[in-house]
Amino acid sequence: MKYTDERSRPVPPLPSQEPVRLVDRHGRRHEHSSFTAPDPAVLAELHRAMVIGRRFNQQASTLARQGRLAVYPSSMGQEASQVGGVLALSERDWLFPSYRDSVAMVTHGVDPVETLTLFRGDWHSGYNPHRYRCAPQCTPLATNASHAVGLTYAARRKGRDVAALVLMGDGATSEGDAHEAYNFAAVWNTPVVFLIQNNHWAISVPVHRQSAAPTLAHKAVGYGMRGYNVDGNDAAAVHAVVKHALAEARDGGGPAIVEALTYRIDPHTNSDAPQRYRDAAEVEYWAERDPLARMEALLRNEQVVDDGLLEIYERDGEKVATAVRERMAGEDKLDPGSLFTDVYAAVPPALEQQRRGLAEELKGV
Template sequence: MLPSQQPVRLIDENGSAAVGRTFKTSYALPTEQTLLRGYGQLVMGRRVNDQASALVRQGRMAVYPSSHGQEACQVAAAMCLADRDWLFPTYRDTVAVMARGVDPVQVMELLRGSWHGGYDPYEHNVATQSTPLATQLLHAVGVAHAAKLRGEDTVVVALCGDGASSEGDFHEALNFAAVFHVPVIFFVQNNEYAISVPLIHQSVAPSLAHKAIGYGMPGERVDGNDLAALLAVLDDAVRRARSGGGPSLIEAHTYRMQSHTNADDASRYRSDDEVRAWEPRDPLLRLRTYLSAAGLLTAAEEERIGAEAERVAAVLRDGLNVEVTVDPQDLFRFVYSEPTPQLLEQSDMLREELSREGATS
């Protein structure tokens, strides 16, 4: 059950096939076409991160937690799942949600400050993005348990960060999943920081993946900036879960290149030298080098991928520049299917107050 001594890596930082590594499982490189498709998603994800950050500066979004540098984790989490499977994302996992097919503008509704999550979870089997740390893990376990009771062929991937592994919900989710042997994969994106708290002050375990053994499930470590390794490790865990092998814990070693959100100043708790050390490990550049050397990424293909990323960015710009008409009655309309007397009273009070303001303006 113990993870590999070193994180699984199939393509090194220079964009070459990694050699000389021994892991607990024999992992094969994904097909070239799979990697090419994944590269397109990486380019799209990087462009989305840049565009969303710009929209925040323009006042069109309230906040944006960038996943710049973590896009490989996001893309792999979406690509390893079949349509019938479920993804449970966090607030930082917008790229993963889009990679599952959710409309880009709907994905950003939560982050622009709308009162709702923005999209129908049942349309693409993607739960709403979770802001409270680790609560989505319990929801993911519940869906996986329900699927098992119904005899459905469903696998659930639950995303979280290293900070979430310190939460009580993390323990409860892993313990329940292991005891009831449900088909869920806990995918921890270890980006080294829980906002400003470095991992060294969060856990003294050899790795977060080592925590899996305490629950009786296998753990694995993977280079979170190597899309090929991520796909191989996650595909293996999905096959295991789908065949009745139960839950897994996977720790992806990556790095948050930008601040926690636009409201954060990362320079207050980490050095520029630390950030620069991660720049050569960029998941997008690494895969681009590998695919170009293999003759798969032609100039025409690169142009096509770039054009598609720009199209998504334009969709975001156009969609988020549309002024939203706000109906104050939505505060009460969607709380219960049958409003309580208290809600009806509050609704009437607000309607009357707004009516008086309108009459005097």
């Protein structure tokens, strides 16, 4: 019997160090040899979602300052990466968010108040993952990555056409969980796209202190995956690249890493002091590359939107913020019995005994 080395897959090409860009910071189209911008209707929807997402960020940050939330990690400045990636998903696909991805979840259709449950110290994930096809929002870095690999592997074995988008930051790529997820995804050829939002800072640790790779997308090659480097403040480019990567993954092309180069304008959380580790000039540099201003300039230049339509987008964002503010204004009605729901498909006898015991105790109260 002749020996054959099964490691004969084609070597994936190195990603470009120059990020894919379809719209420059002044709102002008930028030609690219491999990718084209979505049609005007999709561009307008991307902008609308970013406007709503920014207003949501602002409102959630205010609620944290008021004590309505224990903490809030804002994604202001990263809206293009989250919105562009999420709107590339199909109705069958799953989203696997981390703690800074509330805007992505709202864009994906998760109830805005339920999205904030994690930051109120409430139980479970705060929403039904199956209803929204959105996994629980993870706080430990990169733990969502392995979950996405497992879900897509199981779905493929069942013959289901399901892909997954994992959202993670540059800091998450330094975790062992990320390595395990990348490795298993590539070996099992699961349809997962890992979207790394490289916002330059893992709390106070700069990305160059975490990786010596030319880009984080270059890490893909070592695992046998495709890697893409994209301008994370260009929603059109993020959408086009992620959509392409998901389509290839569904067609058996395997998983991919997409690095979106962006920036966290706000502090790490409302309890952070970013002035201790980064310069104001750096923040100003990235503020001039605001993803919302960029898309608005493009849409105005090409007469896709006007003042009237932009005002509607602003009102849509304000409606979301108002609803969140009003619904979180009152005191929560807590049900201790809910601690036992959505834990097991079939409740073990010991846990059922505890549930009945708690119910009896509460009757006496």
